[in-house]
Amino acid sequence: MNTLILIKDVNGDEPSQNMMYVANILKEFGNVHVVTYGKRNDYVDKNINIHFVDFNLQADNIFNWTMLVNNEIKKRAIELNDKTNFDIVHSHDWTSGSAGISISKLLDIPLISTFHSTEQQRGFGSYVSQIISDVEWWLAYESRDIFVTNNNTRMSLINDLKVPGDKIFDSTKENIIKVINELGVK
């Protein structure tokens, strides 16, 4: 079972540490490729295939920039799929959401997501917060299963984004293996 992981940054922050943890579990099932924005850095786990994409257009806000970067992430992922047929795609947060949704539909493979936080949790303090929240809603909606890294995020998904609680799991090794087994992909 080959997994494609999408995440905006791999820089040692909490989401990228969690991503590495999950990637190492998924490696036991098959090939894992991570596509992310930026440049190779010291936090990168040598055991994981990480592909960095570049994007040089400065946007006027984080939402617009993220939507455009997702096109580059997606393009690289589609190229990788030519060699490694992916069986699942796993997006981390809304910042890799639109690429994950597109790839899931394009390749007809299930979409899994991990939410490390929601826009509501982050304070909803920007003029683009509502549209970011819209993307979070869509990501949650299109995801077959959702992992969370803390209970507040679980509650926010349920209360703010109206996500059914039975598709939300804590990001533990046990749950990851359970979800993978239920997918029935070999």
Place this chain on the structure above:
Amino acid sequence: MKILMTTWEFPPMKVGGIASHCYDLSRELVKQGHDVHVLTFGNEEKDEEIDGVHIHRIPSGNAPDTITWSMFLGHRMEKKAIELNKEEKFEVVHAHDWMMVPAGVAIKKSLRIPLVFTLHSTEYGRVGINSRYSKMINDLEWYGTYEANDVITVGKDFYDEVKSLFGVPDKKIHYIPNGVDIERFDIKPTVSKNEFAAGWEKMILFVGRLTYQKGLEFLIGAMPEILKDHPESKFVIVGRGEADRYKNMVNSLGIGDKTYFTGFLPEKTLISLFKLADAVAIPSIYEPFGIVALEAAAASTPAIGSYTGGLKETIIHERTGLHNYIKNSNSIKDQLDRVLSDPGWGNWLGRNGRKNVEKNYKWEKISRWTAGVYGKAMGLW
């Protein structure tokens, strides 16, 4: 060819000229045997077919401004394109103007098909690059030309503007003018002149968005002098925008009773006005193409327009209409005076305009050229 077109506006929604352009182009492409799907904005998701064109209306999200709106709409259009492509196998995606750059680029990268990008105007020309917001629009326009396999511009001057503004290589930039659906103008007027002007008045028509770019203030500046020589003149102003500002302007000149602001008009009424008018004034400051000049010509009415951008081509001075100097009320007055003083000559100009449109601006021709660019983008030639 299997063509996927993306345009933020498509009839019945119509704000600028892009809706008509895409409507006429897509219908004509279908007539010529191509398969055309159009992705456009709609308040709710809906698939329909008009004149053989498959239209898919897609909503956006709760966006705070037009750029983020276009980003989200782009993503949703891309999802729709992926879904449609499972059956359709599109060969080319054609995006119109910056608002469709996110959709066009996303679809190009997802479906791995060539992107053709038409620019109808630029932010630089419309308002100038004077804020973070307009810089982002300018960047998106650049990004569209960068990602596109081929770029279409709608005017000769505009071709040069786009080429130098965004550094587009010669081999991928093209000039294809807009077309006019001439048959649409071959109707009997559906309204009576009396609804807009008295029977004895001469109607001078302005059609366009009421914004600075369209130069209405310079026509208004010319009105008092025109009315001195031609008190029978009546200025009918069609379009939406900053109507109050322009109404205040004419009222403060004391000529409110010689102007009529109609607001938005249905197509048949507008075509009737083009036919009933004695002259069409196009005082634009920035006009990459200037479709209004061709619409006047299709109605056999002489156009008096600024010597700028596309109007340099769409009006042939003293042959199909007259040119005035840009931002120059005196010049507008002088040229309008020539037509109003010699109605027979005005009619002659109008008839010549019609012949010119029939010869050079039929959609049949324009859409064949456009399909030629698709073929180039696809690597057929």
